[in-house]
Amino acid sequence: MPLDERIITEAILETYCAKFKSCLDLDTAVVGGGPSGLVAAMLLAREGFNVALYERKLSLGGGMWGGGMTWNVIVVQKESLRLLTDVGVPVTRFRDGYYTADAPTAASTLAAAACQAGVKVFNCVSVEDVVLREVDGAKRVTGLVLNSSAVELAGLHVDPLVVGARYVIEATGHAVEVLKTLVRKNDVELLTPSGGIEGEQSLWAEVAETNTLRNTREVFPGLYVAGMAANASFGSYRMGPIFGGMLLSGEKAAREIAGRLRDRHEHA
Template identity: 70%
Template sequence: MIIDERIVSEAIASTYFEKFKNSLDLDVAIVGGGPSGLTAAWKLASAGRKVGLFERKLSVGGGMWGGGMTWTSIVVQEEAKGILEEAGVAVREFKSGYFTADSVAATAALAYRATSAGARVFNCTSVEDVVLREVDGVKRVMGLVVNSSPVEMARLHVDPLVLHCKHAIECTGHDVEMLKTLVRKNGVKLNTPSGGIEGEQSMWADVAEANTVRHTREVYPGVWVAGMAANAAFGSYRMGPIFGGMLLSGVRVAEAIDALL
């Protein structure tokens, strides 16, 4: 076989833009491809929902990919180890109640499970705004405004593209980028104690792990928070390289949204 470079380019362009065009109207748009976002994408796609995941960086995984301080090992508690095992990840007990897994294997497994279930992942794609609509007198987020991350980094004046969704999940971690934009540009009130973004507090892993799951919910019509974004939205603590709460949060948000669709 003689390789024709033009056909290679045509294949990439055709298949990518087919995927993008088929993602312009989604059941669920997930902003951020960390462990909670990947888990939510996997579970929702497995339930037959049309899911698109948008990750600003070149690779998915968020904080999970690098383990703790680039040491590629993570810890989960007993309540969450079954999620990794279901994904096909080898999990080993270190001490009673503490289980370890390879961070690269865990990230790769979650990404494979999500994409093989039908979730579409768009890397190097930044969400710079949301689409607002008024439905029966109530404003609701109905879509995302996306742009190329290199365009954003270079501060080029390039107009974005838009897609619609029934629900959007904020999974951008500590930064809660989508919520910040929503509040800053529209002055809306969130379903948080102050009506705004409470902000992340310092390390307290035990409380943070429980709160990651407890704070996973809809915070504005059409917008849900999961993972570390849930803690940042509700003013809880950071937890470091223990990821059980992130996985459980991804499952919880997927189950809640699936029940509404």
Template identity: 60%
Template structure:
């Protein structure tokens, strides 16, 4: 039997729109499919929540793909090794307290586990705005990243959700939108985004976990976005804090959804 290009096109369009329509009404929308977003998405999906991840780039995985300066190995500390073990990622002891893992294995495994758990990932999609009600965030306003990059005037679409997670790393894309729309409203000491500090791996790993929390009603920050929001330093190619942050934000959200 020969291949029919029309059927190929229909298959892609039909299946994609089925996936997109199922994501219009969510429990949790995660912006950014880096390590913290993938771990959070996996755990939330495993717990039965309706969750989708929106990634502005074509590839998922954030900075984890490149390891350090394109040496595609990552380092995690003892506490974070449990997250890798849980999904079957090989972690090798380098010296006491330091484990390494292949960056490609780590990203591809986390991505696969996230999708197989039931999370939907939409790549090439940017967050243009948020749905806001007087008391909280209620959803996201989406557009194609290519539209954003080209500067075209194309109206967006929207999805509703109960909780949003900003896992966009250094960019803090969702937090910036909220800060711009409702000045002084963030749950930080100054009421605004504090910005990230210079690299300090040990302190950054500690603060990544500490700063993973709700920053505006209905909006949580995770991973490097947490430090960039609350003024913590960057950590470089150490990814334990990212993994643990994804686990923590999933637990916080599950507690909120149950209450």
């Protein structure tokens, strides 16, 4: 049968538009497709929630692809191994407490697992703002303002589109871009010690790994931080190419949000 380029275009158009339309009212929107964002999105989707992930770049995986200094191997701790092995990532014991995985395998397998779980992925999409509403007398994040990454890179003035979300997970890493926009444009106080963004400190892997998990929480009503964004928000250290805390952070964010969504549905 001869190929018709118009039908190819029609297939892409209709399928993409249907996917986008299905995400106008989300249970959770995840911003950033690194390891913490992928794990959080995957686990929430597995529970049947409507989840979309927005990634500015073309590929998913964040900083995991490059390992350390482009030497594409990552290190994880025993506590987080199950989050890799459960999706089929091979790991190798290096010595007690230290395990290695091939970085491209880990990044691509986590991305595939999230998609197969039902996460709707929108790559080449940038989040340029949040939607704020007054809910029970207090401001709350209730959605995202989206634009094409190509529009952002070109510096064009093109108006964005909007999706609604009951919860948003900020997983943009060191840049903590969503939170910076929220603070810059609105007179709001965060759930941090100072009420603002505490900022990232220099590298201290042991403390950073512990604090990544501790700092994974709601930073503003409706907005959670996970992964390195959690440490940048609450003022802790960076950790380098060890990824156990990142994976566990995504799991914690998913667990807390799932509990709140279930409670919300039960009392609706």
